[in-house]
Amino acid sequence: MSWLVAIALALAAFGAVAYLTRAQRAVWMVVLAALGLGLAGYATQASPGLAGAPKQAVGAASDEGRLFVDLRKELVGEDRASRSPYMLMADEWVRRGRLEGAVTILAGIVRNNPRDGDAWLALGNALLLHADGRMTQPALIAFRAAERELPDSAGPAFFRGAALVREGELIEAHRLWSARLAELPEGAPGRAILAERLGALDRLLREIVAQAGQSGN
Numbered sequence: 001m002s003w004l005v006a007i008a009l010a011l012a013a014f015g016a017v018a019y020l021t022r023a024q025r026a027v028w029m030v031v032l033a034a035l036g037l038g039l040a041g042y043a044t045q046a047s048p049g050l051a052g053a054p055k056q057a058v059g060a061a062s063d064e065g066r067l068f069v070d071l072r073k074e075l076v077g078e079d080r081a082s083r084s085p086y087m088l089m090a091d092e093w094v095r096r097g098r099l100e101g102a103v104t105i106l107a108g109i110v111r112n113n114p115r116d117g118d119a120w121l122a123l124g125n126a127l128l129l130h131a132d133g134r135m136t137q138p139a140l141i142a143f144r145a146a147e148r149e150l151p152d153s154a155g156p157a158f159f160r161g162a163a164l165v166r167e168g169e170l171i172e173a174h175r176l177w178s179a180r181l182a183e184l185p186e187g188a189p190g191r192a193i194l195a196e197r198l199g200a201l202d203r204l205l206r207e208i209v210a211q212a213g214q215s216g217n
Contacts, residue, residue: 065097072118076117080189086105090105091122094125099129100130106119109123117146117150118150121143123142134163135167154181155189
């Protein structure tokens with residue numbers, strides 16, 4: 001893979017995260033830092049003589065937390081929102097980046113009411129954020145429970161796909177979102193948002209293919 005394609009892929013992945021999640025500027029900087037680490041690793045493998053000491057990205061957990069909470073509410077819909085009195089506290093802690101406390105509260109909510117799909121989805125998101133965007137097994141279990149309890153919501157699939165995008169698995173994210181969109185009835189909570197993001201991801205994938213073709217790889 002040439003440097004041109006590597007840079008194009010990195011920029012496309014950043015564009016996907018920025019557009020698909022409507023992240024604020026502070027979150028974009030975190031994503032850019034992560035992509036920079038990926039390119040640094042590529043450079044190290046391509047030229048072993050080059051020294052590198054990338055710094056760990058720090059930043060905007062609370063900004064990302066606010067984004068996830070607001071999107072979750074929009075994707076789940078008011079009718080399926082959790083009725084637990086502790087949900088407000090959990091959401092506030094996610095917004096502030098106090099993720100361990102939020103996970104504890106949300107785990108208690110779903111333990112008392114395993115049918116609370118909104119709380120399961122919030123738990124999956126909190127676990128995802130706590131793992132710096134990596135899809136851990138506990139997060140996946142929470143998302144699958146949310147899918148079971150929210151059969152007509154785009155929320156669980158949306159956040160699972162967003163995690164795939166963040167990990168650079170753009171094609172897998174496209175497959176997941178396409179399948180879920182085909183299953184959702186018209187007017188389902190979050191369906192329009194999912195369709196919009198899927199369209200954006202489709203355009204980005206086409207752009208990556210075009211850029212790779214222009215580079216001759």
